[in-house]
Amino acid sequence: MAIIAFKDVSVTINSVDLSDHANSATLTYEIEQQDATTMGGNRSFVGGIQNNTLEVTMYQDFAASEVEATIFPLVGTQTTVVLKPTSSVVGADNPSYTLADCFLSSHTPIAAGDVGATSPVTLTFTGGTLTKATS
Amino acid sequence: MAQFKVVSSRLAGHPQGSLVSETDLEGANISALVEAGHIASIGSKPSKIKDQKEQE
Numbered sequence: 001m002a003i004i005a006f007k008d009v010s011v012t013i014n015s016v017d018l019s020d021h022a023n024s025a026t027l028t029y030e031i032e033q034q035d036a037t038t039m040g041g042n043r044s045f046v047g048g049i050q051n052n053t054l055e056v057t058m059y060q061d062f063a064a065s066e067v068e069a070t071i072f073p074l075v076g077t078q079t080t081v082v083l084k085p086t087s088s089v090v091g092a093d094n095p096s097y098t099l100a101d102c103f104l105s106s107h108t109p110i111a112a113g114d115v116g117a118t119s120p121v122t123l124t125f126t127g128g129t130l131t132k133a134t135s
Numbered sequence: 136m137a138q139f140k141v142v143s144s145r146l147a148g149h150p151q152g153s154l155v156s157e158t159d160l161e162g163a164n165i166s167a168l169v170e171a172g173h174i175a176s177i178g179s180k181p182s183k184i185k186d187q188k189e190q191e
Contacts, residue, residue, distance in 0.1 A: 012147045014163050014164050014167055014168060015146055015147050015148075015149075015160055015162075015163040015168065015173075016143075016145045016146060016147065016168070016171070016173055017145050017146075017147045018145070064143075064172055065142075065143035065144075065145055065171060065172045065173055066145075069170075069171040069172055070145075070167075070171045070173070072170075072171075073164070073166070073167035073170040073171055074164060074167050077164050077167065078164070079162075079163065079164045079167070080162035080163060082147075098162075100162050101162075
């Protein structure tokens with residue numbers, strides 16, 4: 001096992017592979033902590049429900065079946081996003097993380113910055129159920 | 136079960152021109168895929184009776 005530098009992360013949104021437009025992906029897997037402290041004891045917690053967040057940044061592309069066409073219809077709906085450290089086959093050293101039924105509440109189709117600059121689009125998927133697979 | 140033809144080259148695991156079912160796309164937002172131009176509905180498969188009539 002080696003330290004990995006992310007250069008080939010696989011990003012599949014709603015079954016559409018947009019890896020070649022993505023340049024950043026951050027998945028946060030969270031189980032909410034619930035207070036279970038009792039009299040006479042110290043602060044104690046138990047696990048509650050999942051509260052996941054996935055932030056993906058990609059370069060905007062208005063061509064047919066590319067970024068804009070894929071993302072725009074997903075706003076306000078639930079979908080599934082799959083992340084892998086590399087585009088290689090799933091395995092113990094390349095697990096897949098599937099965030100099912102996550103919600104996309106907003107999208108910024110045009111985020112024009114400086115003249116001549118690329119237009120990155122940042123998407124935040126929230127909620128859903130995260131599963132990890134190694135085979 | 137509805138079937139769809141893959142019309143874009145971006146659908147993960149399904150090459151352009153192949154057929155997929157709702158089961159193949161489990162977890163995906165199918166209407167968004169149609170709207171985005173990744174898949175197209177091909178309608179229901181013709182029945183055998185209709186095929187026979189067409190041959191006659």
